[in-house]
Structures are given as C-alpha cells and as structure tokens.
Amino acid sequence: MPQSLPHSQTISHRGETVSIVQLTDTHLCKMQGGTLLGMDTDHSLQAVIDLVKAERPAIDLLLGTGDLSDQGALEAYRRLQEYFAQLTEVNCWLPGNHDDRANMTAVVVDPLRLCREIRLGRWQVLMLDSQVPGEVGGELGAQELAQLEQALAAAAKDELYSLVCLHHQPIKIGCEWLDEQMVADAPAFFSVLDRFPGVRGVLWGHVHQQVDSLHGDIQLMATPSTCVQFAPGSAGFKADSAAPGYRWLELLPDGTLQTGVSRVEDVSFTVDLDSGGYL
Numbered sequence: 001m002p003q004s005l006p007h008s009q010t011i012s013h014r015g016e017t018v019s020i021v022q023l024t025d026t027h028l029c030k031m032q033g034g035t036l037l038g039m040d041t042d043h044s045l046q047a048v049i050d051l052v053k054a055e056r057p058a059i060d061l062l063l064g065t066g067d068l069s070d071q072g073a074l075e076a077y078r079r080l081q082e083y084f085a086q087l088t089e090v091n092c093w094l095p096g097n098h099d100d101r102a103n104m105t106a107v108v109v110d111p112l113r114l115c116r117e118i119r120l121g122r123w124q125v126l127m128l129d130s131q132v133p134g135e136v137g138g139e140l141g142a143q144e145l146a147q148l149e150q151a152l153a154a155a156a157k158d159e160l161y162s163l164v165c166l167h168h169q170p171i172k173i174g175c176e177w178l179d180e181q182m183v184a185d186a187p188a189f190f191s192v193l194d195r196f197p198g199v200r201g202v203l204w205g206h207v208h209q210q211v212d213s214l215h216g217d218i219q220l221m222a223t224p225s226t227c228v229q230f231a232p233g234s235a236g237f238k239a240d241s242a243a244p245g246y247r248w249l250e251l252l253p254d255g256t257l258q259t260g261v262s263r264v265e266d267v268s269f270t271v272d273l274d275s276g277g278y279l
C-alpha cells in the first residue's frame with residue numbers, strides 16, 4: 001500500500017515565481033553505463049542535466065517522477081542522488097513501476113527526497129504513488145485518493161494552488177499499449193481534483209513522450225524520458241528517435257502555471273528502434 005501523505009515540508013524559493021524542473025524515467029541500471037534499448041541511461045541523463053544547467057541555472061525544486069531506476073537497484077538510486085545533486089539538493093522523488101520502494105527508502109538520507117507534500121510560496125506540490133507492486137499499470141487506490149483529498153482541502157484552506165504529480169498517466173494519450181497501463185481509478189482521481197479549483201496542474205512520466213492537454217482549467221502534462229522515447233500514436237510498443245529531454249515549470253503567485261519541454265540537441269544517442277518491447 002502507498003505510504004501516507006503526512007510527510008510535508010515547506011521550502012523557500014528565490015524569486016517571484018517557483019521554478020521547477022522535472023526529470024523522469026531515468027531508468028538507471030545497477031551498473032553505470034547500463035543500457036535500455038541500446039541507450040546508455042547514465043550518458044543520456046548526464047546530457048539532459050548538462051542541458052538543464054545551461055538553460056535553467058536557478059531552480060527551486062527538482063522532481064523525479066518515477067522509473068528512476070530500471071530494475072530497482074540500490075546502486076541506481078545512489079547514483080541518482082549524485083546526478084540530481086549536480087542541479088540541486090532540493091529534489092524529491094516518487095516511485096514508478098520499475099522502482100523498488102524499499103531500496104529507494106534505504107538509500108535516501110534527506111527526508112525531503114521521499115516527502116509527499118512540498119509547499120513553496122503560494123503553491124503546494126503533491127507527490128502521489130500510483131505504483132502497484134508487481135504490475136506495470138498504475139492505480140492510486142482508496143487510501144491514496146483519501147489522502148489526496150485531505151491534502152487538497154488543507155491547501156484550499158491555506159489559499160494555496162496545487163500541482164499534483166504521479167508516475168502513470170491519468171488520461172489516454174493515443175498509444176494503445178500504454179493506455180492499457182493508465183491509472184485504473186482515473187475517474188475517481190479527477191472527481192477529487194474537480195472539487196478543488198486551486199488545482200492548476202497534473203504532471204506525470206511513464207509514457208516517455210510529451211503530452212500537453214487540459215482537464216477543464218487543469219493543465220495535464222507528460223514529459224519525455226531522460227533516455228529512450230516512445231513513439232506517439234502507436235498501437236503497439238514502438239521506440240522513437242526523438243532526443244531525451246526534461247520539462248520546466250514556472251509557478252506564478254497568481255496561480256498561473258507556465259511550462260515547456262526542452263530536448264538535447266547536440267549529442268547523438270543510440271537506440272534500438274526495432275526492439276519489440278522493454279518491459
């Protein structure tokens with residue numbers, strides 16, 4: 001069962017807006033230089049981090065939204081901490097289907113790393129757990145949804161805007177093979193969100209491609225992996241030649257959420273485009 005949501009931290013931010021970077025689906029292997037579909041996931045993550053350094057020199061919070069390791073190895077999480085620290089020690093993780101929650105917990109020292117709520121200025125960032133151990137697809141479950149509602153109610157009371165993060169996609173994205181893995185209880189998830197007008201965005205990983213959509217006034221955002229990409233609109237598994245990347249978000253004090261995706265342009269990567277799958 002997912003851990004409860006009480007772990008909350010309030011952190012400061014530098015300017016008028018809250019600057020966030022999301023890195024997702026890093027798929028680090030046990031050994032440095034391990035590959036996913038032929039791509040060295042350490043090499044691609046470092047290339048994305050170098051891009052973030054060049055484009056976003058001052059960020060308030062770095063989010064890692066699951067599949068941070070490829071097979072849940074302790075060594076992968078240890079290296080991840082070092083990679084993320086190149087950008088900021090203010091980074092927070094949530095698990096994906098490839099992660100091992102016990103090993104993530106064993107590696108981290110700073111409680112911020114796995115905290116479930118971060119408050120910055122006028123914003124609340126929630127880190128949900130959609131992992132179902134042993135399953136590829138995602139589900140939040142009654143307990144997580146109840147805690148989400150509780151956290152959103154507290155934010156509403158404190159007049160905060162909310163950004164809700166999770167690993168799996170809560171909407172169909174047009175890839176049949178991935179849509180089978182979407183959050184199983186997505187209708188219940190959105191019925192909770194719909195009760196709180198302060199919710200401004202939902203942010204996830206898992207699909208290894210960019211999605212920008214809307215649910216009413218709520219911005220829905222999926223982000224490229226820092227390694228292999230999946231082809232948009234494909235019925236079955238299909239890798240894509242698009243480059244690794246990341247998403248930036250600027251959260252304004254009036255509740256406006258500005259966002260965009262940036263991809264590595266000047267580095268060549270190997271990817272096995274003829275692979276039949278990776279799970």
Ligand SMILES: [Fe+2]
Nearest residue numbers: 025067206208
């Ligand atoms: Fe992934």
